[in-house]
Amino acid sequence: MHILDVTEIDHRINPIPIMAGSSILTNHSLEWVQEKGWCSPVTVDTLTALGYKHLTAVQLLALPQLLTKANTYIHARTGSGKTLAFLIPALERLKAMGFKNKHGVGALIISPTRELAVQIATVLKPLAEAFGFSSITITGGTKAKSICTKKGCMFVIGTPGRLAETLLDEDIPCLKVCNLKILILDEADRLLDDGSHTQQLRRIISALPKEQVQKVLVSATLNSKCQELSKEIFMADFSFITAEQHGAFTTSQIKQKYLSVPARERMSMLITVLQTLQKKKVIVFFNSCHSVKFHYKVLQEFKLPIFYCMGQEKQARRSSMYSKFLEMKRGTLLTTGLAERGWDIPCVHWIIQYDPPHKPEDYIHRVGRTSRGEGRTGQALLFLRPEECKFLDVLRGMHVKIDEIEFSGDLNDIQDKVHSLIADNVEIQQMGKLAYKKFVRAYQCHKLKKIFNIQELDLEEPPCYPWRDEGTLCHLVPLTAVPTTGFVLVLPCSAVDSLSATRSPAGSTSWCAPAARKSSTYPLNSPRGGEGLE
Numbered sequence: 001m002h003i004l005d006v007t008e009i010d011h012r013i014n015p016i017p018i019m020a021g022s023s024i025l026t027n028h029s030l031e032w033v034q035e036k037g038w039c040s041p042v043t044v045d046t047l048t049a050l051g052y053k054h055l056t057a058v059q060l061l062a063l064p065q066l067l068t069k070a071n072t073y074i075h076a077r078t079g080s081g082k083t084l085a086f087l088i089p090a091l092e093r094l095k096a097m098g099f100k101n102k103h104g105v106g107a108l109i110i111s112p113t114r115e116l117a118v119q120i121a122t123v124l125k126p127l128a129e130a131f132g133f134s135s136i137t138i139t140g141g142t143k144a145k146s147i148c149t150k151k152g153c154m155f156v157i158g159t160p161g162r163l164a165e166t167l168l169d170e171d172i173p174c175l176k177v178c179n180l181k182i183l184i185l186d187e188a189d190r191l192l193d194d195g196s197h198t199q200q201l202r203r204i205i206s207a208l209p210k211e212q213v214q215k216v217l218v219s220a221t222l223n224s225k226c227q228e229l230s231k232e233i234f235m236a237d238f239s240f241i242t243a244e245q246h247g248a249f250t251t252s253q254i255k256q257k258y259l260s261v262p263a264r265e266r267m268s269m270l271i272t273v274l275q276t277l278q279k280k281k282v283i284v285f286f287n288s289c290h291s292v293k294f295h296y297k298v299l300q301e302f303k304l305p306i307f308y309c310m311g312q313e314k315q316a317r318r319s320s321m322y323s324k325f326l327e328m329k330r331g332t333l334l335t336t337g338l339a340e341r342g343w344d345i346p347c348v349h350w351i352i353q354y355d356p357p358h359k360p361e362d363y364i365h366r367v368g369r370t371s372r373g374e375g376r377t378g379q380a381l382l383f384l385r386p387e388e389c390k391f392l393d394v395l396r397g398m399h400v401k402i403d404e405i406e407f408s409g410d411l412n413d414i415q416d417k418v419h420s421l422i423a424d425n426v427e428i429q430q431m432g433k434l435a436y437k438k439f440v441r442a443y444q445c446h447k448l449k450k451i452f453n454i455q456e457l458d459l460e461e462p463p464c465y466p467w468r469d470e471g472t473l474c475h476l477v478p479l480t481a482v483p484t485t486g487f488v489l490v491l492p493c494s495a496v497d498s499l500s501a502t503r504s505p506a507g508s509t510s511w512c513a514p515a516a517r518k519s520s521t522y523p524l525n526s527p528r529g530g531e532g533l534e
């Protein structure tokens with residue numbers, strides 16, 4: 001396989017293209033690209049009207065490469081302009097071959113989430129209109145009738161499940177794919193890593209022509225597993241282009257930090273951090289929807305400017321929360337893996353990973369939601385329990401530069417407030433129990449089991465939520481290992497009976513207020529000279 005990287009642009013294109021420092025842009029103007037014959041005046045005029053002047057490195061690499069019709073993997077760090085890198089050549093190729101709306105679908109773009117599909121459609125819209133090309137988006141909830149417009153469907157963008165259903169539906173004849181020329185998988189590793197997506201992808205591919213379709217797979221993290229699987233699914237060879245000379249996955253403009261916080265202090269620490277960042281635009285990642293809801297409920301009580309958006313909720317609410325956050329100047333969004341990939345939300349100042357990412361690649365995509373485009377900066381904060389700090393070695397192995405941050409301050413007041421809030425509110429208790437079950441389940445299924453090992457969690461402290469119950473932790477550890485002091489505990493009778501120190505007088509399911517706990521004070525300065533929160 002031929003691997004073309006950014007150093008090779010220097011041979012192909014003079015002068016050396018990359019702008020100084022951490023810029024994602026090249027020195028090459030749109031006019032220069034047009035003179036090379038790589039794009040038409042209509043592309044240049046439209047992009048210029050939108051405020052673009054130069055191509056980014058990945059765009060400069062992808063354009064001549066994709067015009068050759070070769071099957072290609074496109075790799076470049078998060079926020080470096082991969083969307084236009086695959087859209088511009090697709091438009092140019094269809095134009096060059098005289099593809100018309102009447103020929104049916106010319107380019108099919110698949111994305112793992114609805115939000116990302118809509119985002120790609122938004123980037124495509126002005127360009128497609130300028131070319132006179134039609135485009136439609138097919139995601140969960142799209143009605144078959146609305147698909148067949150008079151304008152046609154030259155570009156189709158969608159999510160795997162709904163696309164598979166629609167393309168295989170013979171009652172929707174306007175979606176003619178027999179002339180398809182280009183198939184693009186955005187966030188390809190996510191699409192190929194997920195069993196249900198892969199199944200839908202296979203169904204889609206079965207409906208496409210076997211010959212003539214150029215396949216383009218795009219991601220900031222194209223691992224070898226994804227490359228092997230794609231070769232098997234498509235039965236094709238690929239070229240690999242990367243805009244990263246030193247294997248970087250994220251821009252150096254993201255200041256990445258971590259906090260080592262014992263389990264019992266995590267919630268108070270999160271509240272403290274969010275109180276400090278009230279005037280910033282922040283995304284906080286959790287590992288389950290139940291965890292998002294539980295933390296939302298608790299954080300609301302601290303009058304923080306928060307809201308949530310996650311996968312398992314009605315599309316209308318999800319879309320409205322997404323649009324709201326898009327427009328906001330400040331505020332905190334609590335979310336799950338839904339927002340991990342591709343979201344191009346302007347001016348996000350901070351990314352907080354409260355629950356560890358499921359895979360190292362997810363870390364890269366999560367922090368990549370800040371510092372996007374040219375000249376933008378941002379910060380990322382990873383919460384780790386002390387026993388999880390081995391994860392830092394994995395990140396550093398992926399060229400992630402991450403420093404420790406420490407706080408000064410006493411968390412006791414907030415901790416007391418959280419405990420009494422939970423003790424007084426049955427609804428929050430129930431939400432917390434569910435969240436805790438999901439947390440344990442997610443932890444058990446973690447891809448990096450040697451690091452995120454449920455058996456190695458500090459069982460003297462509650463792992464994440466201030467209680468455990470028989471259905472979750474007690475089957476994982478001998479009951480004797482369950483601590484009897486230092487946390488709020490809700491246990492069913494059987495478990496409570498064996499924990500005399502926490503037994504309620506009635507002997508029924510009990511709620512025990514926190515007993516004496518260690519107080520913790522965080523020194524002001526980071527040992528490695530890191531900064532505090534800004």
Ligand SMILES: Nc1ncnc2c1ncn2[C@@H]1O[C@H](COP(=O)(O)OP(=O)(O)OP(=O)(O)O)[C@@H](O)[C@H]1O
Nearest residue numbers: 054055056078079080081082083220342344372373
């Ligand atoms: N040539 C360009 N000049 C200036 N800004 C650009 C250019 N191309 C793209 N951008 C901006 O860069 C930002 C990130 O682009 P895009 O969403 O395509 O990134 P990406 O590489 O797909 O990121 P991710 O891997 O996170 O999905 C967008 O806000 C976009 O407007």
